[in-house]
Amino acid sequence: MPVLRILLVVISVVFHVVLQLKRGNSLTADGLSLLSLKSAIDGGGSALTDWNEDDATPCHWSGISCMNISGSNDPRVVGITVSGKNLRGYIPSELGTLIYLRRLNLHGNNFYGSIPDQLFNASSLHSLFLYGNNLSGPLPPSICNLPRLQNLDLSNNSLSEALPKELRSCRQLQRLILARNKFSGNIPAGIFPELANLEQLDLSSNSFTGSIPEDIGELKSLTGTLNLSFNQFTGDIPKSLGDLPLTVSFDLRNNNLSGEIPQTGSFANQGPTAFLNNPMLCGFPLQKTCRNSSNNPPGVQSSSRDNEGVDSHKGLKPGLIILIAVADAIGVAFVGLVIVYLYWRRKDSGGCSCTGKVKFGGNEKRKLCAFPCVGAFPSNDSEIQSEKGVDGGGSGANGSEGDLVAIDKGFNFELDELLRASAYVLGKSGLGIVYKVVLGSGVPVAVRRLGEGGEQRYKEFVAEIQAIGRVKHPNIVRLRAYYWAPDEKLLISDFISNGNLASALHGRTGQASSSLSWGTRLKIAKGTARGLAYLHECSPRKFVHGDIKPSNILLDNDFQACISDFGLNRLINITGNNPSSSGGFIGGALPYLKSAQPERPNNYQSPEARIPGNRPTQKWDVYSFGVVLLELLTGKSPELSSPTTSTSTEIPDLVRWVRKGFEEENPLSDMVDPMLLKEVHAKKEVLAAFHVALACTEADPEVRPRMKTISENLEKI
Template sequence: MAPSPHRFFFLLLVAAIAVAASLPATAGQNMTDAEALMQLKKSFTNSSSLSSWLITSKDGNNSPCAPGSHEWHGVVCTRGMVTGLRLNGLQLGGTIDVDALASFPGLRSVSFARNNFSGPLPAFHQLTALKSMYLSGNQFSGSIPDDFFSNLSHLKKLWLNGNQLSGTIPASIVQATSLLELHLDRNAFTGELPAVPPPALKSFNVSGNDLDGVVPEAFRKFDAGRFGSNEYLCYVPTHEKPCKRAQTVANSSRRVIMVFATLLVSAVVMTIALRACSSEPSRVRNFDSARGDMEGLEEKPPVYMVKQASTTQKRSSSWLGRRAGSSLGLGHRRAASAAKVDELSSRSAGDLVIVNDCKGVFGLTDLMKAAAEVIGSGGLGSAYKAVMANGVAVVVKRARDMNRATKDAFEAEMKRLGAMRHANLLPPLAYHYRKDEKLLVYEYIPKGSLLYVLHGDRGMDYAALDWPMRLKVAVGIARGTAFLHTALASHEVPHGNLKSANVLLAPDFEPLLVDFGFSGLINHIQSPHSMFAHRAPECVAGHLVCAKADVYCLGIVLLELLTGKFPAQYLHNAKGGTDLVMWATSAMDDGFERDLFDPAIVTTWKFALPDMTRLMQVAVDCVKMDLEKRPDMKEAAARVEEVAAAALATVRERQEEADSEGSTRSGDGASRSSHAAYVRDGSIQRITNVGERSSRRGSNDYSYGIS
């Protein structure tokens, strides 16, 4: 039987609608890679860091991955296809256009970590071929959709830590059968954990949330610390920790008690008032008598009132007996000398362990009785300068979160660090062990840190930091770090916290590295940002920290020395400072390296520009995103020494030429004088931009080496 004309027309109409509906998708899929990247860029705010994302007449319709195409920052290519986007730490905001990402059939990895994205989590679950998503350190909020993991069977790594996500963890995670790493820590997730984890899961972290209930048996293969800082999440319910909230009941009980107490107080007052009125026949009441009644009421409070703590309990007036962040505050403020030591301090007085006796032998009581001032605070805690009765000045650091190792392992490591001897290291003098807090004692270095000299008040010390002196500092830092990479080769990262705040300057400007060798002692789950090595790109992308993270840190310090700029990499929120890695890499690639250098040294040492450029190249090689392309520490140190030796030879040649020409002032001396004059005359901006100024006002760690 032939179909009726009406039915045939209806089928044609349905087919036409289907074709029309598919046209937008087809158009989207037909976008070139360059067009898709430009569409993605349009969805961002503050995208100036992606200035290399542009379609030039030279490139035409070529893919960013085509041979000869200009570099598109953060775009990873494999066999001519876009396979990854590494856009972490670029201060990007706005939204993330998932439709544009869907235009890349070969896309396997995206990293938007440490940016300023906010709002609901983008629909990344539509990108079913993705293997890695790194979205840490943003402000994504709201809940994860229940079906988020349903079609992500290829996903291996998902990092959502350090956001503001809430709601429950979707049970659909079990459908992500290839998932190896899932990091959800430092959010606001609530509810219970799913019954079972994904079958292939190897790395898991939900610490720092608001989860409750009992940890399911299938999750107990992970370390207990991965579940920490969840008040109502536990392994076994007990009377003290029932694993369940009782807020509603508790609040109701408090309200009942408060109402009852209020009524009872009112009744007592009314009774007293009525009794007073009835006992006085006259309408005129004696005021003194009434006052006596009221005084009696104050002296004998009702028994149901909370009894205040006794004022006879001993209080410590010792600065060391107070918690960090107490009334001492921050900055240079004197603390009173300790007249008495509380009972706890007295019991601990003999527990100071000397590991380096170059400043003599002293005890905890000597420190507690010392006049002290706060000189800074950082990721590990606060630091104090303490001048003991014998005149010896030391720095005492109150370190938190150094509880990764056992007490025996901690003591063995401190003795090892204290015994180290190198011209560019400042080892600890002593330590005091407490379970929740450790005290580390160092020699006090008056000149302070390289960070302070470069970015502080810019006085005489900054004026003395000319080109030869900066070479000396660079060589000393490289030598000290290279020594650590030999002496502590067994550590996952030998220094671990190399930054200009942890480079102190001796009176002759010889650099002294502090706070090294702590990688095995610090609990990075509790204090993830306390060590600068963990901000290397590979660590942000989720890989374990390794020795080449120190090389990245060395590169940042070299860039800081050469540019005189405050690195944005030192700031947790990346607001302020200068992204030295991006700036230096782009300028070197474009041939504008001269714009990078600190005007204070360029103006007075113009002949040294080729040497400055060679040292800048070493720094840029040290901060490469791909750690395989970075030199190891031994090679990096050798290159720094080689450049410095050649540069100083050039300085000496210029000096000899000036002397031979009968100059009244040697070339070196003239350069030093003009450098000092440059600083003195205020030709340099005291602080380079508003972002740096505001960031430094909120920073307390640059006056001395504070972790």
């Protein structure tokens, strides 16, 4: 193999000497070095057709970037981007003569052979993207001869052997991605303490053995996910990983790790998926507890406490039996007192209807109780049948009666006031018609009509409503009350007066788009992230929204973001209504929505969300939020995509377009919304937000961070 390599180099040198003699040195030295890449590609003449040896300069060749360098007569090559072309060949050593080359991007091809040591003579290289090829051999130790190397992505190749200890010399390295190769052996100690600038580390899907290095906890600049999954690491998880920044997520799946998971520092922010498929691991957050462990997870007691008060031979102790009996008696007496109290309270209520029963559209007025009936005690058999969803009496026979229940105890109004008030249609789509209704007190509310008819699963409907009603957060639209009748279901929520994010970014139909400053956009992003983090982490059911997009992010007069529409798909399923017959947005002011719009693919959905049958997960919301954040940054909507048009504002895939821009190190001005270019001071903040968005839109859902982590990162900007 070395003999063949030397022969190829000699042939290449002879080839270029002949070219120089033949053409009178018309092509620059950089151009001659680039022709070595063309000759190293099988069928290079047809692949790189505009790389013409008769040109005076290579600066107009496809994939080549040049720059005028002081002290040089000719523009010098600073970038090579020949990616995604499925080219087959080897990487020629002559590229090392391009001393001003800063970026080499050959990803997504079929280059084979080893990475030549001579390549690292190109001392200006700071970004090397060779992922998605078939490169083999070891990682050259001389790679850290590059003093400016910041980005190294060699993933999806066949590189092998152990990592060289010389990696410690890459002190400017920010991204080290070696996933999906054949690296093996122990990771040498002493590498990571020297990589003070490292922000991304991905060593997943290799064959690394031994223990996880203790000094990996010294990567204080690390962000996103520390990915060591799908290797053969053994032993305990180092406690030093807890010293990593709190925003770092771990992915240690599919190894042979053992022992108890530490509970210090950043370990407290990790979910169970970070440690799956390590049979010998135990401790929180896994369900497997450790024997003789004094470090029990929160809310879990040790086995000795589980058996407290129990005699292993004789069952319950007599004293404990007496205590249980006394407690039961006290409980029964208390329930009886509550029932008597509610009976007399209802009797003396002076005509207050706890259920709000009244004929739909009738003249009878009954005040809605501030505190609805506890347990929904009906007053007669007819109301019992109504609660069960059985036709009978007044409510079931003609479908004209129902229950109006206030979820917020301070939300008092009369049913007739609601039903007879002037209503303004705000929108209609797949989740119900929405009206704006101004109550007698002058307070506007949004009333969503879920539709007529439907299955009568009252108790299930109420249980879901109560779960939604318990969600109280300033960045989430508040549900205030609901109305149930066999032929009518209404949801009453706060009215958010300033439209939604889609309107704010792109304007309403027929109007020019409005200008949102960077400060306002960042405020909206932070508010949305806080609301989603609350839904995921703190809400009663750990909700998954499932449909995050700008039209579901409402804005108040101060441009505070309010998330709408969570939990509605479940309610639609319970009522059994045809989604095509209704629509709208909870609390949304959407007069610009058309009632009959053609269905578009939801370009905010994650890749796994588009597979039929997959159940929604919180990582769906993370991806969708990332797309919304990219839209805030670029001003370009993925919903405007069209396969038949190619205008500058219509991008087939916003995520792919931004990722490509970062890989090719395009100027930030090429990607960011022109409206933001006026705010020069915001450049670093915008760049930080881009990195958050790219982490959210990773293709692998396990790699995406949690919304809590995302919110914390945005708050730091």
